[in-house]
Amino acid sequence: MPPAFQPIFKLSTKSMKKKLTLIVVMLLTGCAFAFAQTTVSGTVKDDQGGTLPGVTVTVKGTTNAVSTDVNGKYSISAPGNGTLVFSFIGFNTQEQPINNQSTINVSLVAANKQLNEVVVIGYGTQKKSDLTSAISTVSVKDVANRPIVSPEEALIGKAPGVQVTVPSGQPGADLSIRVRGVGSPNGGEPLYVVDGVLTNDIKTLDPNSIESISILKDASAAGIYGAAGSTNGVVMITTKQGTKGKAKIDANFYTGTQQISKKIPVLNNQQWLALQTEIGGGTAPDLPSYYNLGATNNNWQDIIYHSAMQTSANVGVSGGSETGTYYFGLGYLNQDGIIEGSNFDRYSAKFSVSQKANSWLTFGGNINFNRTNSRTVPQNASAAHGGTILAALVTPEYIPVQMPANAPNPGVYGTSNLYSGENPVSDIYNNTNNTIGNNLLGDAYAEINLPFGIKYRSQLNLTNENSNYQLFIDPYKSLVGLSEPNGYADQNYSETTRWAWDNTLTYDKTFGLSKLNVVVGTSALDEKIFLSDQNGKGFGSSDITTLNAATASKNVNSSNYEWSTNSYFGRATYSYNDKYLLTATLRADGTSRVGVNNRWGTFPAVSAGWKVSNEDFMKNVNWIQDLKIRASWGRTGNLPPYSYLYPSYTQLSPVGYPYNTSNAANGYALTSQIGNPYLKWESANSSNVGFDAGFLDRRIVVSADYYYKKVTNMIFTQTLTGTTGSKTIASNLPGNDINKGFEFSIDGSIVREKDITWDMNLNMSFNSNVFTGLSAPQPSAQVSLGGSGAGFNVETIQNGYSLGTFYGYKALGVDPATGNELFSANETTLGSALPKFTYGIAENLRYKAFSLSLLFDGVYGNKIYDATRQETDRLNGATNESTAVLSRWEKPGDITSVPSAIGNGSGNNTSNNFLNSNPTSYYIESGSFFRLRSASLGYNFDPNLLKQIGVERLRVFVTGQNLFMITKYKGYTPDVNSFGNGTNNKSVNAGDGAPTILSLGVDDGTYPAARVYTIGVNVTF
């Protein structure tokens, strides 16, 4: 535990004394009294002495009210025997008897967030103190000060049980969220619910438009979403809404630079030549005269990595009256990639309104829209297959950027005569590509107050995402372009439109000591997907890049898909005497995505809480506050992968047959996949026990949970017997995917002084994953690795091991006598890509107007298959290698961990062949890391000075991201996953046959993460 916790005790006693003093003073001031109508004035401050503008001051029992001015001053006419009520959002409401005083100065105490914070749960909200399930809420206030591109990024290191990984540093790349481990071999991403709208991703959202994020981690919380509730948890996002009062304008701007944080040293030309000579068994490679080893020294990493700009600006306007509020926001982001040529920009707009029409009707809605443009560079592929990152490592330095005049094909991008594959500059610039995305997420609702205190809400949701990818490989600039032949163009368009209609009735009632809240509802959801892909070859010019200029090999494909669900759900929350809490939910889902014979499923959940601190016997216990013990059980589901959108049916594919050689007839043949009308959703039974408690007058707040989540009915592609023609079928195979773990979070308000505050949060999550009950090991995702691009199964799914367990031969070290790497006789498990624990530490310090925020995060105990090294350290082939091979074995007796290169080129070294054609532990490394994810230093200008120029708040800041990292990992960054998030919950993979099992922890030439430095400003008018 960090030493920072030590001083808490001293400081807190001091502050308790202060509070007592304050109470005494307040009691004394209330002693005198008089009764005439009088004018009362005064200043309202916060508990740290700052003045509070906008506080509502009301004479109790009347409608007579004023607001404090910009200096926190007020003046109100009131009876001398009356009482003033001071209320302000975020502060505890305070009542002050006037007692004929003419001046009443008040210090409002900030509301205890832990107690009064309202948390968004499915189809409603709940006071955080009343929660009985495992829900983490994440503050997103720091988003405005950090170079955060996507909302998921705001969760990094913030919440226990929530691991956010950055699979790639490519601008605009999807991030990956894992809630309590990976809940299915078919995918680990949670369900997202934005303002009540269910969606698979949140790329629609500008992170600056988010008000709050809560993560439903256990089945009691997520169960209300049933089959879509996802065994991977639910991320609930509420976007910014308008607030009552005069228009408030918030503007944020930052700009900065990004740099690569690490380069991997590679061989220079002479070292390459020496290595090649060894590989050739003493024979140097034969290089044509147009290569010049002496004069051409291209450091490819220096050539392609550059300092890249990142700029963001956004503005939000909010305001409203007693009857209606609005929020309007605009955002712009431009992120150049640290690799030349890559870029992402986003234009976003957001609009929210809410209007109370009359005593019984309120209506409103939200629209979030953005348009993105991205230009990517090829990654996650070997150099031979156009992967830029690997090409920058393995292209020898003597290769020219462009071929000289005396070479064949002069002027085209430089290549080697010894191996196939382009240099990295060619990989970037031999093509143009651009993806334009338009993303819309919106909703409209009406709320009607019915008799008997019942509230009816009807909400219509819409998401629309389209993406248009255009690629043009220039016909003449590179060998790749020439060999297509003459260029290649591809246009890929996808559009996913989803609507949903939710209707709920809510009943909220207090009967004496009992409180009851009941929600019942229905939901209907329908999604339509359109996919099309066109490509062609044979371009006569570099100028026209669209497919109308293609003359050969034209291919055209388009397809439509659709799915729907229909749901009934209900939840009852009951509390007695604010001590005993009980919640029960039930959802029934019918969906087209499962087999026709198993259309409907029910998902129950229950949870209970006991507010121990509210018991009489705790009255005299002062060292602990708000102690609550929680327990829950429930069931959630995963819909089958998008690739099995119609699992019930055996599909036919169009084929032709040329009768008479020339009378081509169109026909249909059965595809190799048999329909399974019995296919069910994957389901998870989860249990959770936990507690929340405050200590030292809530200066320390602790939350801890233990959970056990068992996923059954896992969906695998089963290959049937040969007598069916080796057909495949989507099946719920026997077996369990169990995640169990312990997680906690500690919030400490270590220093809370007028000039200095210091808050910190520590959260840690221990998760262990294991498979049991499988009837046979399942092949994991096949990954194309290595220079040859040969397919490897680097992972296995088998009983007693976790998902992402690497499987292959153990490398046993280099035999000093022969220089050969030795390997185990049989394949074995080689560690897991899943970490043993993850953690985050957030520090927020304020000294007067300066504030410093630090965010550390880390993972421990995971392994990475460093497939990059499978190319850079392969001791074979004619490509360049990393300087790690300089310590290779060269003569008998050498003690080294790097095997011999001598004669490997002949193909006779079985040890080297083995290393290059099998998954082995030689390339498996520790993926543990500890990093400073973000550090931000800000300065708040004096509000009193700002007032004079009409500004409410002005803050300037400098922020650094990924400033340092401690890791043993040899590649660019251990926060990596080449084969990312899985493809099964993405609509663009609709109907493509077999789902892909998640492959975890593989680094195969992935775009490295950047170190970012920004300066910026936040201003409020």
Place this chain on the structure above:
Amino acid sequence: MRNIKIFLTCATVVALGLSACKKSFIDKVPKSNLVTKNFYKTAQDAESALTGAYNYLTQGYGFYQYDNHLFTDGRSDNCYINGDDNVNEWPLETLSYIPGNTKLSGEWATLYAMISQANSVLDNVPNIADPALTATRKAQILAEARFLRALNYYWLVTEWGPTPLVLTTNYNGNYTPKRAAVADVYAQIIADLQFADANLLPTPANGEKGRATQGAADALLAKVYAQMGDYTNCLTYCNKVISGGQYSLVANYANLFGAANNNNSESIFEIEFDGTNTYNWGNGLFVQYTDGWPKRNIGSYDLIQAFKAEGDSGPRYQTTFQWQAPPATITMPANAWGTDATKPVPYCAKYLDFGTDDIVVMRLADIILLAAEANNQLGNLAAATTELNQIRTRAGVANTTAVTKSDLALAILNERRLELVNECWRWNDLLRANANGTINILTLMNSQHDATGKLLQYGVNGAGVDANHLLFPIGTNELQLNPNLTQNPGY
């Protein structure tokens, strides 16, 4: 106000129910993929389904265009396989395959995949009520499908022996059938072919060659009966084909192969390739191109000696082989054609039109020689001699000198060998000749030697071919997936 509230209460209840009342809301069927559920409704659907079954003759691992050449001519004394797959192809050359051989298990499944396409026609077309589908055409469609099913079962039963009889695509959860006795498989094949014989016309439907005809059914019946040892029935169906008048020998053997000669007058059943809808990639692996792949099924030393012994160096010999120096060392078997790697070897020359050569499954010369074999076995030596000489004459070689039944049996076997190189019949010819005592197949295979006279040492570990290896093994993976299967003896 109160009225409004009551109205709203009612509206709420309606709205709550509305979103969920339509049951069909969650019944979705694919829009861009046809599924069996909404297919098989019209006359055109019936034709399309049958076309799908024909198309499948060209799919999978390429049984007819590639692997069966290895399983038959390659495995026999006709050719050296010379593949680049040491694990799966080399053991086919040496007759040392094991149950783990993925080529064998792959093609076993491919044959069943082709059968399932025919079965889906047979399952569904009878239920089509479209009046546009006449009873006659419906019966023909079923007959064509049953021919395709019979053809695939012929190869399963002759190469693997007892094999599961799967006759429907309505598995009802039963994916693990038992093996059926050889006699039962033959009975099913004969039933299918007799149905085809009864319902198909002598000419293909719509004049479209490539479709099964009565002649194709009869030719295959003749082959099935021959393989069963029933020469009487064999001869009946041979004669039906020969005297039916639908087929005539192509005058010049040189005009039998190549895309220009697709669907010639001699062809009884062939698989159609136009290079677009269907693509014959298989022939690219036999014919010597400079694409770098090692070419399969190079004529064996023994085969060339057989041509020489008959003095056959005319159009048949020249159409069958293409002598060229290999671009790479011949790998299998080592030194089969001598130690000089630059010396020309006899590549297959029957399939020179990459992509568009049809595969001739059965042609008239094959049936005439089969008739000769049946006549000889049944004691009609004169008829046998006439038929044998008819083929020899076309090939440009002198009439046979064989007189006795046993000599004639050898002469006919040899003639079939020379006539049908790389047409996938040699292995089954040898099995028949072994069964009726003309030759001993084990002795024959174990006496194979290379150009230097050295024995090729076939069999497991070069220990000689054993009788169990005359049948392929059931795949290891298949035995694990299907506990009802048993392995062939000796594996």
